[in-house]
Amino acid sequence: xxxxxxxxxxxxxxxxxxxxxxxxxxxxxxxxxxxxxxxxxxxxxxxxxxxxxxxxxxxxxxxxxxxxxxxxxxxxxxxxxxxxxxxxxxxxxxxxxxxxxxxxxxxxxxxxxxxxxxxxxxxxxxxxxxxxxxxxxxxxxxxxxxxxxxxxxxxxxxxxxxxxxxxxxxxxxxxxxxxxxxxxxxxxxxxxxxxxxxxxxxxxxxxxxxxxxxxxxxxxxxxxxxxxxxxxxxxxxxxxxxxxxxxx
Amino acid sequence: xxxxxxxxxxxxxxxxxxxxxxxxxxxxxxxxxxxxxxxxxxxxxxxxxxxxxxxxxxxxxxxxxxxxxxxxxxxxxxxxxxxxxxxxxxxxxxxxxxxxxxxxxxxxxxxxxxxxxxxxxxxxxxxxxxxxxxxxxxxxxxxxxxxxxxxxxxxxxxxxxxxxxxxxxxxxxxxxxxxxxxxxxxxxxxxxxxxxxxxxxxxxxxxxxxxxxxxxxxxxxxxxxxxxxxxxxxxxxxxxxxxxxxxx
Numbered sequence: 008x009x010x011x012x013x014x015x016x017x018x019x020x021x022x023x024x025x026x027x028x029x030x031x032x033x034x035x036x037x038x039x040x041x042x043x044x045x046x047x048x049x050x051x052x053x054x055x056x057x058x059x060x061x062x063x064x065x066x067x068x069x070x071x072x073x074x075x076x077x078x079x080x081x082x083x084x085x086x087x088x089x090x091x092x093x094x095x096x097x098x099x100x101x102x103x104x105x106x107x108x109x110x111x112x113x114x115x116x117x118x119x120x121x122x123x124x125x126x127x128x129x130x131x132x133x134x135x136x137x138x139x140x141x142x143x144x145x146x147x148x149x150x151x152x153x154x155x156x157x158x159x160x161x162x163x164x165x166x167x168x169x170x171x172x173x174x175x176x177x178x179x180x181x182x183x184x185x186x187x188x189x190x191x192x193x194x195x196x197x198x199x200x201x202x203x204x205x206x207x208x209x210x211x212x213x214x215x216x217x218x219x220x221x222x223x224x225x226x227x228x229x230x231x232x233x234x235x236x237x238x239x240x241x242x243x244x245x246x247x248x249x250x251x252x253x254x255x
Numbered sequence: 256x257x258x259x260x261x262x263x264x265x266x267x268x269x270x271x272x273x274x275x276x277x278x279x280x281x282x283x284x285x286x287x288x289x290x291x292x293x294x295x296x297x298x299x300x301x302x303x304x305x306x307x308x309x310x311x312x313x314x315x316x317x318x319x320x321x322x323x324x325x326x327x328x329x330x331x332x333x334x335x336x337x338x339x340x341x342x343x344x345x346x347x348x349x350x351x352x353x354x355x356x357x358x359x360x361x362x363x364x365x366x367x368x369x370x371x372x373x374x375x376x377x378x379x380x381x382x383x384x385x386x387x388x389x390x391x392x393x394x395x396x397x398x399x400x401x402x403x404x405x406x407x408x409x410x411x412x413x414x415x416x417x418x419x420x421x422x423x424x425x426x427x428x429x430x431x432x433x434x435x436x437x438x439x440x441x442x443x444x445x446x447x448x449x450x451x452x453x454x455x456x457x458x459x460x461x462x463x464x465x466x467x468x469x470x471x472x473x474x475x476x477x478x479x480x481x482x483x484x485x486x487x488x489x490x491x492x493x494x495x496x497x498x499x500x501x502x503x
Contacts, residue, residue, distance in 0.1 A: 016379045065380060085376060097379045128333060131264045131345045132313060136380065 008074040011084060012104045013038075015069040018095040019243065020135045025060045025069070034060075034069070034096055041091035042073050049076060057110045057251040058117055058200070063243030065136065068099075068118075070251040072110040108253075116180075116252035118196045121209045122245045125190040137190065138209075138245030144216030146184055146191060152215040152222040153182040153193075156208060156229060164228045164237035165208050166201035175232070177201060182208070203240055211238025256322040259332060260352045261286075261302075263317040266343040267491065268383045273308045273317070282308075282317070282344055289339035290321050297324060305358045305499040306365055306448070311491030313384065316347075316366075318499040320358040356501075364428075364500035366444045369457045370493045373438040385438065386457075386493030392464030394432055394439060400463040400470040401430040401441075404456060404477060412476045412485035413456050414449035423480070425449060430456070451488055459486025 015034065023031035027039070035054055042052035057070040079087065084101035092098070107113075122137040124130060129139040156165075156179055163175040181196035193212065195205050211228065214220040220238065228236045263282065271279035275287070283302055290300035305318040327335065332349035340346070355361075370385040372378060377387040404413075404427055411423040429444035441460065443453050459476065462468040468486065476484045 016376075018379045018382070067380070089376065094377065094382050095379050097376050099376050128264075128337065128345050128347050129342065131266045131343050132315070132384065134266075134342050 008076050009078050010072055010074050010104050010106055010108060011079070011081075011101050012070060012072050012108060012110065013085070013088070013101045014099045015066060015071060016097045016099055017066050017069065018135075019060060019062065019064045019066070020095070022062060022095070024062045024064065025056050025058070025066075031062075032093075034066075035071075037092055037096050038071065038073070038088070038098075041088045042075065044091045045079075045087045046076055055110050057114045058248065060246075060248055061203075061206075061243050063135075064246045064248070065244075066248040067120075068250040069248050070110050070114070070253075072104065072108055110251070113253050114199070114251050115254055116196060116198055116250075117200060117248065118181075118194070118250040118252075119200070119205045120247045120249045121193040121195070121205060121241065122187060122247070123190045123192065123209070123213065124187075130189060133189075135244050138242050140190070140213060140217075142217060144191065144213065145218060146186075146216065148218075148222065149212045149216045150184055152212055152220070152225040153184070153208075155222055155226045157182050160229055161232050162201055162204055162229070163232040164234055165204050165211070166234065167203035167207075167240075168234050170202035172201050175201060177204070206241045206243065206246060207237050207239075209241035209245070213241065214238045256324050257326050258320055258322050258352050258354055258356060259327070259329075259349050260318060260320050260356060260358065261333070261336070261349045262347045263314060263319060264345045264347055265314050265317065266383075267308060267311045267313045268343070270310060270343070272310045272312065273304050273306070273314075279310075280341075282314075283319075285340055285344050286319065286321070286336070286346075289336045290323065292339045293327075293335045294324055303358050305362045306496065308494075308496055309451075309454075309491050311383075312494045312496070313492075314496040315368075316498040317496050318358050318362070318501075320352065320356055358499070361501050362447070362499050363502055364444060364446055364498075365448060365496065366429075366442070366498040366500075367448070367453045368495045368497045369441040369443070369453060369489065370435060370495070371438045371440065371457070371461065372435075378437060381437075383492050386490050388438070388461060388465075390465060392439065392461065393466060394434075394464065396466075396470065397460045397464045398432060400460055400468070400473040401432070401456075403470055403474045405430050408477055409480050410449055410452055410477070411480040412482060413452050413459070414482065415451035415455075415488075416482050418450035420449050423449060425452070454489045454491065454494060455485050455487075457489035457493070461489065462486045
């Protein structure tokens with residue numbers, strides 16, 4: 008059966024997240040239903056994502072793979088799937104890949120963007136797509152603190168207590184800020200992330216931006232290797248999975 | 256009674272537009288109800304906008320005025336109003352103005368932005384906030400055609416057949432394009448506009464961008480002074496009232 012890699016954009020508002028669950032609509036279930044529909048419901052199709060995103064988290068470049076029981080033109084497959092998907096989930100592209108390609112296990116990098124709005128009044132237009140902090144943040148203090156987290160560390164203080172990863176040791180390659188029109192964005196890149204890692208780091212760095220934490224407090228939190236030592240979890244609506252990278 | 260000028264941002268999705276109507280929620284009704292609430296419902300408050308926006312049209316800088324029966328701090332008035340407004344409507348700022356200030360009649364300029372998305376697959380994130388044309392557009396051809404419309408003209412061919420303005424003659428000061436991440440935006444500035452003028456101009460210029468119309472066709476449409484001679488009306492969701500300007 009031909010295997011396809013697909014790249015997906017979605018608005019996580021109102022979804023239970025990437026993973027199929029009984030308690031509400033998920034991206035995975037919508038894609039599996041769409042894939043099954045385009046092959047005439049001859050079988051259930053498994054759509055395997057590169058990473059699970061939480062309820063309310065968005066994606067600009069989630070990647071998944073699926074096997075179909077017949078060949079499809081790479082340009083027509085996104086159109087066929089999109090015809091069976093809600094407008095909040097769009098397949099951007101599809102590519103035929105080798106049988107040993109695996110969206111999750113072949114991935115060598117994930118990129119996230121966390122959008123923070125600092126203007127006083129929350130935006131009517133971007134609500135649900137940014138975290139409205141509503142206060143000025145000290146970006147240089149946040150940058151200094153972010154540097155303490157770059158590299159290979161035990162990130163226990165910044166992972167969800169129920170995170171299922173075998174090891175809390177991860178290597179953060181990029182953690183930097185970019186100015187946005189009404190605030191700033193945190194860009195995070197790593198081979199892989201722990202559950203809630205980006206949101207917990209964001210919540211902690213915002214404490215630094217507000218002057219409540221120092222860069223040294225962040226270093227101490229990291230060294231404590233204990234979730235209660237880390238800062239608060241930023242809400243899901245500011246987070247975007249922007250890209251997943253593969254060898255070659 | 257003190258008069259206040261307020262600047263308002265709103266997401267027009269699901270609203271019947273600026274003007275109070277019986278058939279659904281409007282920005283004006285929401286603001287009037289909020290203003291009445293903050294003075295303890297002692298009277299109905301009239302909120303007069305600078306311009307009416309249609310159902311589905313957004314605003315980043317709509318302006319209105321209202322008279323309150325007591326003084327308010329200019330910084331606290333937006334917070335007080337926002338507490339009584341849905342998150343899709345936000346008062347950005349308030350300023351005490353003279354009794355002779357009138358949001359509509361004192362205005363000397365209006366600015367609009369029309370966002371057009373050209374990427375093939377519609378965005379999951381910006382749906383409802385752009386017009387998804389989904390095809391490449393010839394921007395230089397559109398710019399040449401736009402120049403034919405700049406200046407003082409009879410815009411009968413580009414106004415809604417039911418437009419109530421006394422004269423179809425308007426002066427378009429600015430009509431230019433700006434690149435956007437997934438497409439382009441048309442910026443239009445004039446002292447005032449006719450009903451549907453920006454949407455009808457946008458719809459016509461997109462025909463030029465698609466190669467279906469030439470700049471000369473646009474000139475001929477303008478000269479015809481007849482709505483059927485103009486191009487199609489672009490949908491409301493790409494349009495934003497970005498600013499209203501006043502003397503001084």
